[in-house]
Amino acid sequence: MADALPVEDLAVADSPFLGALALLIRADDRYGAWDGKSDEQLLRPYVLTKEDRQAIPIIGNPDPDTVERLELFYKAVAYRTEKASGLMPSLMLKMHNEGFGWAVLIAGRLVVHSRHHRDIHRFGFPSRAKLAEEGETHVAAVLAMIEAHPEVARL
Amino acid sequence: MADALPVEDLAVADSPFLGALALLIRADDRYGAWDGKSDEQLLRPYVLTKEDRQAIPIIGNPDPDTVERLELFYKAVAYRTEKASGLMPSLMLKMHNEGFGWAVLIAGRLVVHSRHHRDIHRFGFPSRAKLAEEGETHVAAVLAMIEAHPEVARL
Numbered sequence: 048m049a050d051a052l053p054v055e056d057l058a059v060a061d062s063p064f065l066g067a068l069a070l071l072i073r074a075d076d077r078y079g080a081w082d083g084k085s086d087e088q089l090l091r092p093y094v095l096t097k098e099d100r101q102a103i104p105i106i107g108n109p110d111p112d113t114v115e116r117l118e119l120f121y122k123a124v125a126y127r128t129e130k131a132s133g134l135m136p137s138l139m140l141k142m143h144n145e146g147f148g149w150a151v152l153i154a155g156r157l158v159v160h161s162r163h164h165r166d167i168h169r170f171g172f173p174s175r176a177k178l179a180e181e182g183e184t185h186v187a188a189v190l191a192m193i194e195a196h197p198e199v200a201r202l
Numbered sequence: 203m204a205d206a207l208p209v210e211d212l213a214v215a216d217s218p219f220l221g222a223l224a225l226l227i228r229a230d231d232r233y234g235a236w237d238g239k240s241d242e243q244l245l246r247p248y249v250l251t252k253e254d255r256q257a258i259p260i261i262g263n264p265d266p267d268t269v270e271r272l273e274l275f276y277k278a279v280a281y282r283t284e285k286a287s288g289l290m291p292s293l294m295l296k297m298h299n300e301g302f303g304w305a306v307l308i309a310g311r312l313v314v315h316s317r318h319h320r321d322i323h324r325f326g327f328p329s330r331a332k333l334a335e336e337g338e339t340h341v342a343a344v345l346a347m348i349e350a351h352p353e354v355a356r357l
Binding site: 139156158196 | 294295306
């Protein structure tokens, strides 16, 4: 994976979802290691080209850093949900072996999001723009679910 | 923990919940180690006297066998739910450190059961009768939740 940033990609400042994700990554930084880094640098590991992805073996369990990136992705969805609805969903991630996993976001008694993953080893997006788009799609789906069953989400 | 069984306790044959739990324990027995054991013997580790519980240290993470017993307890709740409603909830267990955990049962998009645990190290019941009673209480709560929001449970 090259360290160079594609200059033409979406700026973090132009996407509330990317901003939330960068914020959560910084919140996890207990040693100040990322103080000198830009938001774009912090999100760098989320961007994988097709070749990057193919170079990652899907044997055994995924790298813990990758699982953490997946968790932070969903936490950013939860964070954006809270901004829009006042409800902060909780994440539960059930990792199976070999990179299979099930992620759910729960608000009250409502499963506001449910997604099965495979090949988590290769979790990533072709660009920051695509990462932002995917994140916003998830947030929209969560908000629609809450709107459809508001009383269950507030139980 | 003594191996002797309190003879006056509830027989497994007299409780559908205890029967489900014994069945699930046997289903996990891939080596035939429990073929010669009675259902009462299989459920023995679920029964802890007050003294048994106090003798278990609550420092560090709980024993993996204890966590598995907790999981099977909830799977028995799910199994009994399926018998009564046709819906088989999925278990998600989020273990934190030091014996804290959050267990949820999910049917469709409905969280049919949600319970926070602490001191999981000491998970157990004073008797089989109490274990059965607690299990049935959980099943009744799950069924009431499904009845209150049937359309969400079937999403």
